[in-house]
Amino acid sequence: MATIRYEERIQAPADAVWAIVSKADSIHEWFPGITSCTVEGDHRTIHVATGISMPERIIANDRLQRRFAYQIESPLFQMHLGTIDVIELAPDECLCVYSTTAVPDVFALTIAGGSRGALTEIRRLAEGR
Amino acid sequence: MGRKILFITTDQQRFDTLTCNGSLISRTPHIDALARDGVRYTRAAPSSVVCMPSRASMLTGQFPTTHGAWMNGVALAVTAPSVAETLHDAGYETALIGKAHFEPYFDIFGRFAENSLAQLGIPTVEQPWYDGRRGPHRGFDHMELATHGAVGTTHYARFMMTEHFDQVGHFYNVLDADFQVNAAGGGDTGAPQVKVNPVPRELYHTDWVAERTMNWLAQRADDSEWFCWMSFPDPHHPWDPPESEMHRVNWRDVDLPAGYIADPEERERVLAQKAPHWSAWYRGELVSNYEAPAKFVPAHLTADQIREVNARNAVEVELIDDAVGRVMAYLASRGWAEDVDVVFTTDHGELQGDFGLLFKGPYHVDGLMRLPLIWRPAPRAQVAPAVVTAPVSLTQLAATFTDIAGLPQPAYAEAPALPRDDASATADQSITEWDSALFGIDVHLRTVVTERYHLTRYQPGAVHDGSEGELYDVVNDPLQRENRYSDPALRAIRDELEDRLIAHETREVERATPGPLVAPV
Structure with missing residues (x-):
C-alpha cells in the first residue's frame, strides 16, 4: 500500500473552493484526463481520455468538514481511497489537500500525479484565472 | 530543396548488436550500409540510461538536469523546447511514428497526450492538453504511436485490439498482477521477460512502425522537406519476437557475452568493487528503480537464460534491420536516395549478461x-565516410538536425552538432546523468566518459553516502572490471575528471523546474 499527499494554497475563500470540489458531477472540469462523468446517488462513473470508464463510490461529501472522499472500484485496484480536504486559512485563503492511498502501490503514484494536476486546475478555477 | 531527415531510433540496444560494431550474433546489413556510407560513432553516450530522460534529450538537445524530465515517470513539460518544432517552424513536415515516451506510459486517466491521441485523435482547442499551433504534439504534425506490446493506449495497441484481438494474448505481459515489471520467465530456459509469440510477423510492432512510416512518407510531395522520427520499440524487453523468425538464431549456438563472468565468486568480487547498490541488486536485496522487474534476482540468472535472451534480442535487431532496409528501398523508389540524411541510434543500452x-x-x-x-x-x-572515436552525446542530435536543415544551433540546445570526423570533434567527453527517487529509495550519479577513462561519482542517497566512485581505464580494462577509483596512481586523473563533473553540475544554463514524479514509468 502506498499513500501520497499533495496540497495547494489557494487565494480564495474555503467555501468557494469547496463549491468546486464538492460538485461530484463536475470532476471532469478539473481532473486532467477525465473527459466526462455520470453520478447516480453515491455512485459515480468517470470516463477518461484513454477510452475506458471506471466506477467510483462516493464515501463522503461533507459540507461541514469540507471533506470529499471516494473510492475507485475498478478491478484494476485492490484498494483505493481518495480524499480532498479544504481547510480555511483566512477569509480569502485556504489549503486544498488531495490524498491518495492505493494498492497496488504504483497506482497511488499515477493517481496522485493526476491529483497534483487537479489541484492546479481547482486553484485556477477558484482564483478566476 | 532542403535535405530530408529520417531519424531512426530503437530502444535499449547495445553498441555491439550491429555487425558494423562487431556483433557476432545479429546480422545487420542495411544498417551496416548506412555506416559504410556515413559516419559511425564508436563512443556515443546517452544523457541518461533510461528511456524518458534520454528521449527528452534527443528532442531538446538538453541534459535531464536542464529539461527537467529527470527520471522515468516524470513528464517532459509540454512547454519544453523541441527540435521538431524548430524544424516545423522552418517549413519541415514533421512526424513521429513508433515509440515516443516523453510522457509516462502508466497513465490510467490518459491525461498525457501520448496516451490519449489514439483514442481522441488530434487534440482540439477544447481539450486542456492541446498545445497550440504545434500540431498534435511537441512540434510533430503527425504522431502515430507504439510501444512494447499490443495492449495499452497507443495507436498500435488500438490497431491490434480492434482488428487483431485474437493475437493480443500472444505477447508477453509486461506488468505482473501487482503492476510491477514482470519477472515471469518463458521460452526454453525460463528467462525473465521471454515468451514464445506466434503473432504473424507482419502484425509485430517493428513491421507496423516501418509500414506506418512509409504510409506517412507516401503522402509527402516529392519536393517537400520532412523530418520523420521512426522509433522502433525493440529490442527492449520483453523478448517476444514473432516465433516464425526464431530460426534466425538458435540460442544454443550463442556464445556468452564477453562481459559475462562465469565464476560466481569472481562475479561477486568484481561487483563488490563497485558502488554498493550493484551487489545489493545482484543478490536481490535492493530494487532501486522500476525498470528492472522487482522480483528478478540477478544472482539466479543462468548462463542459458542469458543465451536465450541474447538470441531473441538478436532476432529483434535483425527484424529492425530488415525494416530499415525496406524503408530505405522506399526512399529510393521515391527518387529521394540522394536527398535524405539518415541518423540511426537508440536511447540507451542493456546489460544483457554483463x-x-x-x-x-x-x-x-x-x-x-x-x-x-x-x-x-x-x-x-x-560528406566523406568516417569513423569517429571521440566521445559524443545524444544531446548533440538536436543541433545536428538543425544543421542538416541549414539552420543555426538552437539557443536551447546545450550541445553542438555531431562531428563529421575525429578532427572536428570539439570535446573529449560525454556526460551521463542518473537521478531517481521511488518509494523512499533515491539514487544519484554522474559519469564522464573520455576516450581513455570512465569516471562515475555518486551523490548522497538512500544507499550511497556520497563518497563512492568508479573509475575505469577502458583501454586496458574494456570490460570495466577493475574499479580504480581509489588507486593512487590514477589520483590526478580522478581529480581532473571530477572537476569536469563539477563543471557540468555548475554549468550556466537556464534550467526547467524538475518535473514531478507522477508514474513509475
Whole structure:
C-alpha cells in the first residue's frame, strides 16, 4: 500500500473552493484526463481520455468538514481511497489537500500525479484565472 | 530543396548488436550500409540510461538536469523546447511514428497526450492538453504511436485490439498482477521477460512502425522537406519476437557475452568493487528503480537464460534491420536516395549478461552507456565516410538536425552538432546523468566518459553516502572490471575528471523546474 499527499494554497475563500470540489458531477472540469462523468446517488462513473470508464463510490461529501472522499472500484485496484480536504486559512485563503492511498502501490503514484494536476486546475478555477 | 531527415531510433540496444560494431550474433546489413556510407560513432553516450530522460534529450538537445524530465515517470513539460518544432517552424513536415515516451506510459486517466491521441485523435482547442499551433504534439504534425506490446493506449495497441484481438494474448505481459515489471520467465530456459509469440510477423510492432512510416512518407510531395522520427520499440524487453523468425538464431549456438563472468565468486568480487547498490541488486536485496522487474534476482540468472535472451534480442535487431532496409528501398523508389540524411541510434543500452546482470538501472558501464550511432548524410552533401572515436552525446542530435536543415544551433540546445570526423570533434567527453527517487529509495550519479577513462561519482542517497566512485581505464580494462577509483596512481586523473563533473553540475544554463514524479514509468 502506498499513500501520497499533495496540497495547494489557494487565494480564495474555503467555501468557494469547496463549491468546486464538492460538485461530484463536475470532476471532469478539473481532473486532467477525465473527459466526462455520470453520478447516480453515491455512485459515480468517470470516463477518461484513454477510452475506458471506471466506477467510483462516493464515501463522503461533507459540507461541514469540507471533506470529499471516494473510492475507485475498478478491478484494476485492490484498494483505493481518495480524499480532498479544504481547510480555511483566512477569509480569502485556504489549503486544498488531495490524498491518495492505493494498492497496488504504483497506482497511488499515477493517481496522485493526476491529483497534483487537479489541484492546479481547482486553484485556477477558484482564483478566476 | 532542403535535405530530408529520417531519424531512426530503437530502444535499449547495445553498441555491439550491429555487425558494423562487431556483433557476432545479429546480422545487420542495411544498417551496416548506412555506416559504410556515413559516419559511425564508436563512443556515443546517452544523457541518461533510461528511456524518458534520454528521449527528452534527443528532442531538446538538453541534459535531464536542464529539461527537467529527470527520471522515468516524470513528464517532459509540454512547454519544453523541441527540435521538431524548430524544424516545423522552418517549413519541415514533421512526424513521429513508433515509440515516443516523453510522457509516462502508466497513465490510467490518459491525461498525457501520448496516451490519449489514439483514442481522441488530434487534440482540439477544447481539450486542456492541446498545445497550440504545434500540431498534435511537441512540434510533430503527425504522431502515430507504439510501444512494447499490443495492449495499452497507443495507436498500435488500438490497431491490434480492434482488428487483431485474437493475437493480443500472444505477447508477453509486461506488468505482473501487482503492476510491477514482470519477472515471469518463458521460452526454453525460463528467462525473465521471454515468451514464445506466434503473432504473424507482419502484425509485430517493428513491421507496423516501418509500414506506418512509409504510409506517412507516401503522402509527402516529392519536393517537400520532412523530418520523420521512426522509433522502433525493440529490442527492449520483453523478448517476444514473432516465433516464425526464431530460426534466425538458435540460442544454443550463442556464445556468452564477453562481459559475462562465469565464476560466481569472481562475479561477486568484481561487483563488490563497485558502488554498493550493484551487489545489493545482484543478490536481490535492493530494487532501486522500476525498470528492472522487482522480483528478478540477478544472482539466479543462468548462463542459458542469458543465451536465450541474447538470441531473441538478436532476432529483434535483425527484424529492425530488415525494416530499415525496406524503408530505405522506399526512399529510393521515391527518387529521394540522394536527398535524405539518415541518423540511426537508440536511447540507451542493456546489460544483457554483463556481470551476470540483465535490464538496466543506475549502472554506468558500457552495456548501458555505449550506444550505436550512425549518421549517413544525404549523398548529395558529399560528406566523406568516417569513423569517429571521440566521445559524443545524444544531446548533440538536436543541433545536428538543425544543421542538416541549414539552420543555426538552437539557443536551447546545450550541445553542438555531431562531428563529421575525429578532427572536428570539439570535446573529449560525454556526460551521463542518473537521478531517481521511488518509494523512499533515491539514487544519484554522474559519469564522464573520455576516450581513455570512465569516471562515475555518486551523490548522497538512500544507499550511497556520497563518497563512492568508479573509475575505469577502458583501454586496458574494456570490460570495466577493475574499479580504480581509489588507486593512487590514477589520483590526478580522478581529480581532473571530477572537476569536469563539477563543471557540468555548475554549468550556466537556464534550467526547467524538475518535473514531478507522477508514474513509475
